[in-house]
Amino acid sequence: MARGTYERQAMVRRSATGRIGIAEVAVKAGVSHATVSRVMNGNFTVDPEIAARVRAAAAELKYQPNPVGRSLALGKTDTIGIVVPDLANPTFQAILRGLSRAAAQDGYRVLIADSFEVSSEEAILAGEARRRCDGLVLCAPRMSDAELEEIVPSLHPLVLINRTTTAADVPSLVVDYGQGVQDLAGHLVDLGHTRLAFLAGPPRSASNGLRLQGLEAFKADHPQVEVLMLEGGSDFDTGHEAVDAVLDSGATGILAFNDLVAMGLMSGLHERGVDVPGDISVTGFDDIPFARYTTPALTTAAVPITELGQQAWEQMRALIRKEENDAPGSRYQPRLEIRASSGPAKAPRTATHG
Amino acid sequence: MARGTYERQAMVRRSATGRIGIAEVAVKAGVSHATVSRVMNGNFTVDPEIAARVRAAAAELKYQPNPVGRSLALGKTDTIGIVVPDLANPTFQAILRGLSRAAAQDGYRVLIADSFEVSSEEAILAGEARRRCDGLVLCAPRMSDAELEEIVPSLHPLVLINRTTTAADVPSLVVDYGQGVQDLAGHLVDLGHTRLAFLAGPPRSASNGLRLQGLEAFKADHPQVEVLMLEGGSDFDTGHEAVDAVLDSGATGILAFNDLVAMGLMSGLHERGVDVPGDISVTGFDDIPFARYTTPALTTAAVPITELGQQAWEQMRALIRKEENDAPGSRYQPRLEIRASSGPAKAPRTATHG
DNA sequence: CGCTTATGAGAAAACGCTTTCTCGGTAGTG
DNA sequence: CACTACCGAGAAAGCGTTTTCTCATAAGCG
Incomplete structure (x- = not known):
């Protein structure tokens, strides 16, 4: 004073x-x-x-x-962006959650951008989000490899999920969907199924491509097993609408693209009076929280999805801090989660019904 | 040249x-x-x-x-923030999605902040998010009324979801959970149930309070009906763990806090060999996408939740543009969605079992 | 006691952009 | 032909911070 x-x-x-x-x-x-x-x-x-x-x-x-003035002076925003193809998808929700929680722990916030499966929007969204943030997580982009390679350099620091690139300094976190689908198929074959059907996901989804590759490998290893391909999608309705195609296929073991599709399918089968797993076995993929609560509980391949979101942040943090990163990216092995929706095959069915 | x-x-x-x-x-x-x-x-x-x-x-x-320089010069960030108590909750996910999509249409982005149900963090998170953004959506805050009133003025432009305030210029979007739970209870009574139980939600949840008020009103209108209160929460596991309490209660109609709890409960009842709706009827709340795909399909009160997220943006946009808003906030009436998880009451059960 | 070296705080530049202000130049008008 | 009006573009002032630079004051030392 x-x-x-x-x-x-x-x-x-x-x-x-x-x-x-x-x-x-x-x-x-x-x-x-x-x-x-x-x-x-x-x-x-x-x-x-x-x-x-x-x-x-x-x-x-x-x-x-004022954080804006601060950001301008410091050249950082303490914010990272994430681009997802569909915020309605529990998988991406879980990744977002894991990422957000981990980032928050280090004082970072998350800006979200939903491309609504419009792959042509992704590059623009990614660019805009990146400029507003200190880094970007690109989640299962639907764009072509060529386009991805082209924009990747301008997005650094960048972490990719379920996609890879040749560019350096871009960690990729990928789930081994190929192995997972082979495990599921193997499980069904062990149960005596000889005619399987795969309910495919969105055509532009890279993870769908990995599943298809896995199934090709599986077919090569198991020449005695038939594996049919059916068109599909990634949500409930897709599964529900696929009932006819599934029944027509005569397959007794159905590999759904993911848990949502599997649940939709099971619901449809239930309406038709088809018993799961008595008549048909159904498997999902992802092991979303709901999977264990369906009736019957869903056999699936568990992906440590929240951990994946967290890992995405760990990688991002290393990039932002310019730390040496010994393991730039990682590969996650799905774990077979056998529940009640898969069971022994009954007598072979014929290809036509009704 | x-x-x-x-x-x-x-x-x-x-x-x-x-x-x-x-x-x-x-x-x-x-x-x-x-x-x-x-x-x-x-x-x-x-x-x-x-x-x-x-x-x-x-x-x-x-x-x-550079958006940061631009923001500083223009005094706006073209970004809005949203604070949710739990990003794992499908309800908040849906709100986030609706908000994000609507905001994106007008060129705005969304910054998320998850309080992980820690009510003491909410005020800080809200303040930080607000300063980084042009406006804030506060979603079902768990903080006390007093605290809410205190911070609200510093958060403007602000839109509240499932919470109200006396402050002017703060639109509130509230769902009439009280009416919804009365509708559900009425439905069960119509089916002949005379002993109901309510599986409560998180104690700090305002929407849980509204449900309790609704049930009080219901009890006053239906003196002949017993309505028991059971402790609960908001997720699967809560419902699953409540099986014993539910069975002990002797109630034949169970009003679960939300769909998640209902699904967990049904799963637990299934494991115990209790038939739904044969032995016990179960209802949920929210009508999340999964609700129609459970077995049996879940009777619930549908909340137009994605629309709510969109409405939140409409209100926010009006606030940001300083437009006159004729309807500052709105009240949403849940719609009874009768499915297979509720059915006629069978002979009254005794209070003790096993 | 005078010179050099810390110390601590103000002035000013920088961050990248928008926007007002200013002014040279051209066109239009009486 | 002179005077005004207008137009278009550069200069400069913000926006709200951080940080370097600078300088006054005090302390340390021979």
Whole structure:
């Protein structure tokens, strides 16, 4: 109080924008804004007495630094972006959740961008999100390999999920869908099924491609087993609508693209009076939380999906901090989760019904 | 080309940050950055020939304006924030999705903040998110009324979901859970049930409070019906673990807090060999997409949840644009969705079992 | 006691953009 | 032909911070 010069005015005039800025605090504390900034950032080259005065003024005015100004000065936003093809998909929701939680732990926020499965939008969304953030997680992009390779360099720091690139410094987290689908098919064959059908996912989905490759390998290993391909999608309705095609196929073991499709299919089969797994065995993929609660509980391949979101953040953090990353990316093995929706094959069915 | 003075240097020197900025474009086009800015923003007071030159330079350098600088200058971020108590909850996921989609249509992005049901974190998260964004959607906050009232003024523009405030200019979107639960209870009574049990949700949840109020009203209207209260939560496991309590209660009609709890409960009852709806009728709440695919399909009260997310954006947009809003907030009536999980009551059960 | 070296805080530049202000130049009008 | 009006583009001032630079003051040392 010795100086007595500060806080001349009782009323604080707010800046043009109406919000309290560093300038108001500086005036109230009788110091320059540089000093206020130093205090707010814990710079110890400030006289403790003055620091206390600044802190008091800041507290009284409820001053909170403007993050935009801060971002501009520091060149970072403490925000990362994520682009997903479909926010309605539990898989992407789980990744988002894992990512968001892990990032929050380190003081980062997450900006989301949903491409609604419109692959032509992805590059634009990704670019915009990236410029607003310190890094980007590109989740199962539907764009072509060529397009991906083209935009990847401009997106760094970048973490890819379920997609790979030749570019350096771009960690990829991929799930081994090929192996997973082979495990599921193997499980069905062990149960005596000899005629399987695969209910495929979205054509542009890379993970669908991996499943198809896995099934090719499986067919090569098991020449005695028939594996049919049926068109599909990635949601409930797809599975529900596939009932006729499934019954027509005469297959007794159905590999659905994912759990959602499997649930839709089971629901449809139930309506038709077809017993699962008595008449037909059904398997899903992902092991979403709902899978264990369906009736019958769904046999599926469990993907450690929330962990994947978290891992995405770990990789991103390493990139942002420019740390040496010993394991740039990783490969996740699905774990076979045998439940009640798969059972022994009954007498072979014929290809036509009704 | 008449001037011939621009583009003196073949090599463009990038700014300190390494990224291409407005300055590089200005140099390449031989104009000031003011002019570049004007061209980029479609200001028509620029000579068409110069504008073309600027556009060419921008395209060649792949110039994209830095959103942070832009935000600082314009005082807006084209981003809104949303705070949810639990990103794992399908209800909040759906709200997020509806919000994100609607906002994207108007060129806005969404920043998410998950409080993980830690109510003490909500105020901080909300404040931080708000400062980074042009507005905030506060979704079913768990904080006390007092705390809510205290922080609300500093959060404007603000849209509340499933919570109300006395502050002006804060639209509230609330679902009439009280009416919905009465409808469900009425449905069960119509089926002959006289002993109901309510599997409650999280204690701090306002929507749980509304359900309890609704049930009080219901009890007053139906003195002959017993309505028991059981402790619960909001997820699968809660429902699953409640099996014993439900069976002990002797109730034949169970009102679960939401669809998740109902599904967990049905799964548990199935494991115990209890028939739904033969022995016990179960109802959910929300009508999440999965509800129609459970076995038996779940009777529930449908909440137009994605529409709610969209409405949240409509309100937010009106606030941001400072439009007059004729309907600040709205009240949503759940729609009874009768499916197979509810059926006629069988002979009354005794309070003890086993 | 005078010179050099810390120390601490203000002035100013920087971050990248938008926008007001300013002014040279051209066209239009009496 | 002179004077005003207008148009288009550059200069410069913001937006709200952080950080470097600079300088006054005080302390340390011979």
